[in-house]
Structures are given as structure tokens and as C-alpha cells.
Amino acid sequence: MVESFYQQAHRLRDGAVMVYRRGDTNQQVYQARLKIPGVTGYIIRSLKTRDLPTALNLAEDLFYELRAEQKLGVDVRIAGNLKFKDLWKRFYSAHETGLSIHRRRLHKFMSEKYFIPFFGDARVNDMPDAFVEQYWDWRINYHNPERWEDDEDIPANAARVPAQKTLDMEAGMLRQIFRWGKRIGFVKREPWIKATKVKHTKGVERRPSFDESEWKQIYTYLREWVKEGLVLTPEERGGRLHRSGPNAMHRYQRELLRNYLLFMANSGLRPNEARQLCWQDLRIEKDAENKPALVVEVAPTTKTGARTVVCREGTQAYLDRLKQLSRHVEPGDLVFCGYDGKPVENFNKTFASILSRLKLLDDRWGKRRTVYSLRHFYCTQCLLSGIPVHILAKNMGTSISYIEKHYSHVLTVMQAKELQTKKFKAKA
Numbered sequence: 001m002v003e004s005f006y007q008q009a010h011r012l013r014d015g016a017v018m019v020y021r022r023g024d025t026n027q028q029v030y031q032a033r034l035k036i037p038g039v040t041g042y043i044i045r046s047l048k049t050r051d052l053p054t055a056l057n058l059a060e061d062l063f064y065e066l067r068a069e070q071k072l073g074v075d076v077r078i079a080g081n082l083k084f085k086d087l088w089k090r091f092y093s094a095h096e097t098g099l100s101i102h103r104r105r106l107h108k109f110m111s112e113k114y115f116i117p118f119f120g121d122a123r124v125n126d127m128p129d130a131f132v133e134q135y136w137d138w139r140i141n142y143h144n145p146e147r148w149e150d151d152e153d154i155p156a157n158a159a160r161v162p163a164q165k166t167l168d169m170e171a172g173m174l175r176q177i178f179r180w181g182k183r184i185g186f187v188k189r190e191p192w193i194k195a196t197k198v199k200h201t202k203g204v205e206r207r208p209s210f211d212e213s214e215w216k217q218i219y220t221y222l223r224e225w226v227k228e229g230l231v232l233t234p235e236e237r238g239g240r241l242h243r244s245g246p247n248a249m250h251r252y253q254r255e256l257l258r259n260y261l262l263f264m265a266n267s268g269l270r271p272n273e274a275r276q277l278c279w280q281d282l283r284i285e286k287d288a289e290n291k292p293a294l295v296v297e298v299a300p301t302t303k304t305g306a307r308t309v310v311c312r313e314g315t316q317a318y319l320d321r322l323k324q325l326s327r328h329v330e331p332g333d334l335v336f337c338g339y340d341g342k343p344v345e346n347f348n349k350t351f352a353s354i355l356s357r358l359k360l361l362d363d364r365w366g367k368r369r370t371v372y373s374l375r376h377f378y379c380t381q382c383l384l385s386g387i388p389v390h391i392l393a394k395n396m397g398t399s400i401s402y403i404e405k406h407y408s409h410v411l412t413v414m415q416a417k418e419l420q421t422k423k424f425k426a427k428a
Contacts, residue, residue: 010056012063019047019059030055036066082186084119084127090186091177100301102272110173114139124181129192132174136167136196167195207406208367209376210360215265217358222258225354226251249339252325257350259322260336264371266312268378268396271371273302275343280331282319292316304397312378347371376406383407 009020181187300306
């Protein structure tokens with residue numbers, strides 16, 4: 001059987017290199033079987049030629065190349081044929097316990113959504129820089145309606161053009177994967193990875209938000225939306241309400257979303273911060289005027305780490321209402337959990353559907369609104385209420401310069417009284 005497999009075999013370097021044609025296929029290209037000192041087993045490579053003299057020269061060159069790479073610590077048994085999708089699996093497996101929950105989720109999403117569809121079957125050891133450059137054009141136009149088939153819909157919460165910060169973050173993640181592969185010996189050469197600059201309109205970079213009339217449309221709609229087909233049965237002692245009928249879980253999810261959105265608009269938390277919030281992280285304290293204030297302790301595993309947040313007046317009512325509805329109200333239970341007590345991965349899809357019905361999905365500049373837009377709504381309303389920028393920045397876990405950059409139009413409106421000077425009179 002061995003003799004029938006190795007056809008037209010030629011041995012070089014005392015048998016360390018063997019050039020042959022496979023006997024189990026009709027392909028006539030030559031193969032190379034190499035024994036590299038210090039490497040267990042054989043390394044098999046296709047020489048991709050039908051010419052014997054060329055195949056012999058290629059096999060000799062490959063032998064010396066693999067020996068040199070092996071001395072440099074490259075895993076020559078894997079590196080030559082390792083595809084990006086396999087490199088990512090190894091990277092994720094090696095870093096799964098060391099990365100935060102937020103970072104693991106981000107790596108997994110970005111890789112499955114963008115990296116693997118584009119780079120997946122490409123070999124990492126000889127990936128040209130020009131190929132990596134093509135990724136940015138593909139990525140920027142990923143949600144361009146012209147590249148989608150007629151029977152496909154662009155996700156409602158998708159940004160038509162990704163932000164520069166998003167692309168820079170993706171570039172950093174790709175560099176992290178390739179540099180790890182090079183250290184381990186899977187990658188011979190790290191490709192040049194730098195995100196293309198996205199062209200945006202000049203002026204203030206406004207975040208998609210809502211004005212007061214739009215927000216009123218949303219919470220008014222939510223008030224009626226949760227009542228559709230709702231049948232409630234109180235407990236004997238009062239308190240929590242049980243859902244009756246086959247759609248109990250669906251109705252609970254509606255009420256959960258309603259209270260979640262109201263909370264987000266009045267707390268300014270990031271979605272991932274709210275996602276990790278437990279009942280034990282909430283407390284009521286008295287302010288300087290002896291009025292109750294809802295205080296939230298943000299988890300240290302979030303984007304900017306632990307911080308204390310004071311919510312707007314009346315926010316506690318939404319949590320009290322949610323506590324009556326939920327079956328998971330122990331101190332360590334998640335506040336915004338599903339019917340089964342597990343965290344809700346994403347509220348954006350349903351929220352986008354509601355905004356579409358209200359024709360509020362895109363703002364006046366065509367930017368797509370998401371749950372994160374409620375954080376921008378919160379910031380805008382706080383500024384208009386006269387809250388000093390430095391206090392607001394600390395409460396939101398961001399910088400003063402960030403607020404001044406993205407909300408300078410609000411700050412200008414706040415100075416309207418000073419800017420409204422008397423009308424200039426023309427000289428006679």
C-alpha cells in the first residue's frame with residue numbers, strides 16, 4: 001500500500017526530503033515529505049508543479065526554509081497551512097479565561113461577524129498587506145444597501161458607516177491576534193494593519209439622540225404597547241403580578257423592555273453597565289434637601305471600571321415596578337434579566353423595531369439610533385437642566401473634553417441668553 005501511495009519517489013539529503021506523486025489521486029503535481037531536525041513526524045507540502053527538476057529544487061529550498069524557521073521558534077508543522085479561522089480559535093481558547101466578560105463578548109462578536117467571513121480561509125503565514133487593506137473597504141461598505149441581496153434586510157440597529165473609533169478598535173484586535181500568533185510560532189510575519197480613515201462631515205460630531213417630543217412619543221407608545229392582550233392576576237398578599245395565558249413570557253419581556261428604556265434614559269448608564277447591574281448594587285440615599293436619590297454602583301468589570309452614579313429624580317419608580325414583575329429579586333440577581341433569570345444579551349433589536357414603527361429609527365442627519373442613544377439623550381437633558389459639565393462627566397464615567405466635543409451644540413444653546421444681544425441699528 002505504501003509503494004502504491006508514493007509514486008515516482010525521489011529521495012534527497014539521505015531521505016530527509018522525498019519528492020513524489022500521490023498514488024491515490026489523479027492529480028499529477030509533486031508533493032514533498034520533509035523530516036526537519038527537532039520536529040516530531042513529517043511535514044507534508046504540495047509543490048504545485050508537474051515538472052520534476054522544478055519540484056526537486058523547490059523541495060530543497062523548502063527544507064532549508066523550514067529549518068531556519070524552526071530555529072527561530074516557528075511551529076513549522078502548523079504555520080504553513082494554518083488558516084485565520086483556526087488561528088482565531090486558538091487565540092480565543094488561550095485568552096478566554098484572561099479576558100473580561102465584556103472583552104470576550106466583543107472578540108467573539110467581531111470575529112464571527114467580520115473577521116472570519118473576510119479572512120477565514122486565508123493562510124496567516126503568507127497573508128499579503130494588500131489583502132488586509134481590502135478588508136477596510138469591505139468593512140466600511142458592509143451595511144451598504146447595494147451589496148445586500150434583495151431578500152436580505154439590513155439589521156435595524158446597524159450603522160450604515162462605522163465610526164472611526166470602531167475601525168481603530170478592530171485594527172487593534174487584529175494586531176493582537178497576529179502578534180500572539182507570531183509569539184507562539186504560528187505566524188511567520190505580522191501583516192501591516194492600520195484602519196482606513198473614514199470621511200465624515202465636518203463640524204460637531206453629534207451622537208444620535210432624541211428631542212423631548214420624540215422621547216414623549218416613545219414612552220407614550222410603550223405605555224400602550226405593554227397592555228396589548230395583558231391579563232394580570234394579583235397574589236393573595238398583593239405585590240407581584242402573575243401573567244396568565246400562553247404569552248406570559250412575551251408580555252414580561254415587553255414590560256422588561258419598557259422599564260429598561262425608562263431607566264436608561266434617566267441614569268445615563270452604558271448598556272453593558274446596566275446588563276451587569278444586580279439588585280444589591282442599588283440603594284436610596286438622601287440628598288442635601290433630604291429628598292431620596294437612587295444611587296447605582298457600577299461594576300468594576302465594565303468599560304471604565306467601578307463608579308457611583310446618581311440617577312435622575314423618579315427613576316426608582318421604574319425599578320420598583322420591575323421588581324413587582326420579576327421572579328428574580330434576590331440581592332445577587334440581575335435587575336434586567338430574562339424570564340429565566342439570565343442576562344438579556346441585547347435590547348437593540350426590539351427597540352429598533354419600535355423606533356421603526358414610530359418613524360424615529362434615524363435622526364434628522366440619517367444616523368441610526370440605538371439603546372446607546374438614550375445615554376446621549378440623558379446627557380443632553382442634564383446639560384439643558386444646568387448640571388455643570390464636570391459633575392456630569394464624573395457621573396457618566398467620561399471626560400469633560402468628550403462632552404465638550406460631542407455636545408458643544410447643547411452648550412451653545414445654554415448660552416442663548418448671553419448670545420441674544422440687542423438688535424444692531426443701522427446708522428442714519
